[in-house]
Amino acid sequence: MLGGTGEARSLAAALVERPDTEVVSSLAGRVRNPKLPVGDVRVGGFGGPEGLADWLTAEQVDAVVDATHPFAQRISASAAEAARRSGVPLLMLRRPGWSARPGDDWHWVDDLPAAARLLPTLGERVFLTTGRQGLAEFADCPGWFLVRCVDAPEPPMPTETHLLLDRGPYTVDGERALLTEHRIDVLVTKDSGGALTVAKLDAARDLDLPVVIVRRPPTPDVEQVPTVAEATTWLTRVPRSRH
Template sequence: MRRYLVLGGTAEARALAEELHALPDTLVVSSLAGRVRRPRLPVGQVRVGGFGGPAMLAAYLVAERFDAVVDATHPFAERISASAAQAAELAGTPLLVLRRPGWTERAGDTWHWVDDLVGAAALLPELGERVFLTTGRQGLPAFAECPQWFLVRCVDPPEPPLPARHELLLDRGPYTLPGELGLLREHRIDVLVTKDSGGPLTSAKLDAARDLSIPVVVVRRPAAGPAPVLPDVAQVVRALTESADHPGRAAGD
């Protein structure tokens, strides 16, 4: 039996778990960090909570005899991805990274690229006074000292510090273009801040900003590690099944 660990929490991770679960003689275990209160659970076995660092994750990989581990976490889950890379090396377990492609500017877009959230906050005075902030709850302290008004959208309630002037919107995608247009108009948004998360679930806000000529501040993705990076579920499944058919070949080779 082939055994795979999927580090998940994304739509791609759930789709991958479903594809692997359907394969004969295959066991898939999905690991969720536990940061979302009501996560969407994948099929197959699910493990919730951290491992306690790379060494403990490596020990788990060895003890459970996984044939490969797939990092299908969010493109900005830097800590988890770094831990997975270290653990896979310690355990001698093949590692693949599933990353959906980032977003691409289109005609009519006005995007301003920055390296991090601090850079995004520093750019706001040049662009607007009413900000739609969609970077997730964990990065909000970077905007705590900003004088602008913020519409903060995230899945779960954030902890302080928060911007002094803000309205909190708890919501989860997918979002629609009519819905995003209505939101931007209702709150008189004049600048959007987002991470380059990619994917269709939350891209409607970019279409809405384009339609309303609203500038967008986009935080670049962290640099990829040494493991093979594949853009979709089909390619990951193909790599894993090919390595299973050729035991001497590591996944992704």
């Protein structure tokens, strides 16, 4: 299982209880202290799709579940290619994205550069929750930025930045207080979906704040399900001991 998400941890927990199933969760290793799933865990890359295909064959893997983050585009593409090369069945487990509700002021963009270009029209004090790896796209933006991420980012980043190291889950009350304390004008996020970080959207709605949301990248043409239960059902249909 290619993991790193709450869904991946939930699926691993369900599968390790089965006496006939061996689960290996693979994490990219980009977070210094990740929440680890139960069962066997490996950390680090495979060396591209060729390396992953070789590993799947060598380890006699019967099935692969891509339960990575919705914006982990590179590993999902590698998983699809590795599955094709090795002949191992692949399933993508992707939680649904967020949907706007009455009162939301959402502005959809295709990528981080588009979000950076839009910001000056919406506000001067920005709550940026797009992760530490894309901060360079906002380095030349005017204004003041509250940047929240799990691990400390490296420059470049916006000139006026207040860094907040934290991880979800968050509460609506807590997010509302944070937005109010820092006098935030606009929230920027990715369409990650899920319940762990949705509270910021509820708080922004309560405070009538605009939200810039980055659309998800396209996914490979592979079978896809939105829930852990459906992934579990899919795995029961995969033939065992292909090798």
